[in-house]
Amino acid sequence: MSAAGSSTESARRVAVITGASSGIGAAAAYALAQAGWDVVLGARRLERLQEVAEATGGRAIALDVTDQASVDNFASQIERADLLVNNAGGAKGLERFLDTDMEHWEWMYNTNVLGTVRMTKALLPKLRASGDGLIINIGSKAGLDPYENGSGYNAAKFGLKALTRVLRIEEIADGHPVRVTEIDPGRVATDFSLVRFDGDQKRADAVYADKLNLSAADIAEAIRWVASLPPHMNIDTMNIMPRDQA
Template identity: 60%
Template sequence: MAIPADKKVAVVTGASSGIGEASARALASDGWHVVVAARRMDRLEKLAEDIGGTAVQLDVTDQKSVDALAEVLPRVDLLVNNAGGAKGLEPLAETKIEDWQWMFDTNVLGTVRVTQALLSKLEAAPENSGLIINMGSVAGWNVYEGGAAYNNAKHGVRVISRALRIENHNVRVTELDPGRVATEEFSLNRFRGDAGKAAAVYDGEVNLTAEDIAEAVRWVASLPAHFNIDVMTLKPRTQS
C-alpha cells in the first residue's frame, strides 16, 4: 500500500458515493492522502485514481473487514465515520426489526467498530492532532414521523461522539449534523429503490449537496490541533 510517509492520512468510510466521495475529493484537494473505504471496489478504485489516494474494501458491519483495514494502515491522522444509511419510513408499529438491526449495525456499531480499530493510530498522531469526524444528522436531534429507527440510530452517533469527548483520548471529535441533503443513493436506499419516491423528497425544495457537507469536513480538518469543533448543524436556508 503506497501511502506517503510525509503526508497526513485521512480515512473516509462510505466513500463510494455521496458525502463520503465528496469528502474524499475535498480532503485530497487540501493535500491529505485519503484512504477511501467502502464495499464497492470498482467505484473506490476509480475515486482513488482520481485523487491520488488508496482504495480499501470495507464493510463496517463485519469486524474482520474492519480489522483488515486497520492492519494495512501505517498511520491515521483523520477518521471520517461517514458510512451509514436509512431504510423505510413506516410508522413505528409497522417497522421491520431487520431494518432496525441494519440501521444500528451500520450507523452505530459500524462507527464504534471503525473507531475502536483506528483509535490507537489516531492517538499517535503528531502533537495530539488526531481527529474523528462523525457524520450525524438532524435526525439525531429531532424525531419525525416515520423516522423512529433512523432517529434512534443517529442519536446513537451523537452519544458516541459525546462519550469520546469526555473520555479524553487526546483525539479531537467533531459531530456534523446535516439536514436535507440531496444525495440520490441515500434516498433510493430508504425507499427501497423507488426512484419516484426518492426524488420527491427533494423536489421543489432548497437542498444542500454532498459537496456542501464535504466543505464542512474539509474546513474542520484544516483547523489547528488546539481547536475542536464540537457539533456543527448544516441546513439549507429554508429548513427550520
Template identity: 45%
Template sequence: MADSSTTPVPAKRAVVTGASTGIGDATVRALAATGWTVYAVARRADRLAALAAETGALAVPADITNDDDVAALVAAVTAGGGIDTLVNISGGARGVDPVAEADADDWDWMYRVNVLGTMKLTKAFLPMLRAGRNGTVLNLTSFAALVSYEGGAGYNAAKAAQRAMTQALRLEEVGNNLRVIEVLPGLVRTEEFSLHRLGGDRASADAVYSGVAEPLTAADVADIIAYAVNAPHHVNLDEIVVRPVAQAAAHKIIRASAGD
C-alpha cells in the same frame, strides 16, 4: 528557533468511510484536493477504484460492520504509514414506517451500520490516533439525531445513539488530545440516500426534494468536513448543524408550488 516559513507542514492522513457515494465520495475528493493522503473505504470495489484513479486516494474495499474486514483495513493503513484522522461517513436509513409497523430488519441494519460500524472503526483506530497525540475523529450523524419525526423513528434512534457515542468519546479521549467533531446535516440531496431508504422507488425519492430550490449537496457537506479537520488541532468544532436555508426546522421546509 526554526523558521516557520520553511518548516514542513506535517502530512495529513485520513481514513474516510462510505467513500463509494454521496458525502463520503465528496469528502475524499475535498481532502485529496487539499493535499491529504486518503484511504477511501466502502464495500463497492469498482467505485473505489474509479475514485482512486480520479483523486489519487488509496482504495481499501471493506465492510465496516465485519470484524475481519476492519482488521484487514487497520493492517493496510498501518503498513502504509498510519493516519491521524478518521472520518466516519458510512451510514444510512431504511424505511419510513411508523413504530406500529416497524420492520425489525430495517432497524437492525440501521443500528449496525450507523452505530456499531462507527464504534468498530473508532475502537480499531484509537491506538493509532492516540499515539500521535493530535488525532481527530469526525462522525457524520444527522439533524435526525436532534429532532424526531413521524416515519423516522428507526433512523432517529440510530443517529441519536451515534451522537451519544460521539459525545461520550469526546469526554473519554480528551486526555489523549483527541479531537472529536460531529457534523449533523439536514436535507442533503445525494444520488442514493433517499433511493435506498425508499426501497429503490425513484419517484418517491425525488419527491423528498421536490420544490426545494437548493437542498444541500454532498460537496457542501464535504467542504464543511474538510474545513473542520483542516482547522488547527486545538480548534475543536464540537457540533456543526448544517441545513439548507429553505429548511428552517425539521417541520418547516419551503417548497415552491407547482405553478411557480
C-alpha cells in the same frame, strides 16, 4: 500552516473515510485530497470506490463496517491515521413505529452506530499516536429532531450522538490528544433516499423535488474546514441545513 500539515511527501497526513464510494464520503475524498491530505477510502462497492480513489490519488480498500472481520482487515492495511471520517451510514424504510421492520432497525443500528464503534476502536491507537488526531462522525438532523415515521433512523442517529459525546469526554479524561467532532447535515441530495426506499428512484427523487437542497460538496467543505483547524481547537458539533429547512 493548516492542520493538513507539511507539504513534504513524508509528512503528508492521512485521512481515512468510510462510505467513500459516493455522496458525502466521495465528496470528502475530493475536498481533503485537494487540501493536501492523503486519503484512504473504504466502502462495500469496490468498483465505484476505485474510481474515486483514482480521481483523488487515494487508496481504495474494500470495507463493510457491519462486519468485524472486514474492519480488522481494513485497519491492518493502514499504518498511519490522522483523521477518521466515519461517514458510512444510512436509513432503511419509512414506517410508523407499530409497523417497525426489525431488520431495518438492526441494519440502521449496526451501520450507523456499531459501524462507527468498530471503525473508531480499530483506528483509535493510530489516531492517538499521530499527536493531534481528529475523528469526524457524520450524524444527521435526525439525531436532533425526531420525525414521524422515522423512529428507527432517529434512534440510530441519537445513538451516534451519544457515543460521539462520550468518546470526547473520555479522550479528555484520559489525557489523549484526539479531537472528536459531529457534523449533522439536514436535507442533502444524495443516494440516501434511494437506499432508504430500496432503489425506488421515483420515490427517492420526490424527497428532493422542488426543494432547496444541500449538496454532498457542501458537507465535504465543512469536513475540510474542521480538518484544517489547528490542533488546540475542537468543533464539538455542526448543524448544517439548507436555508429553507428548520
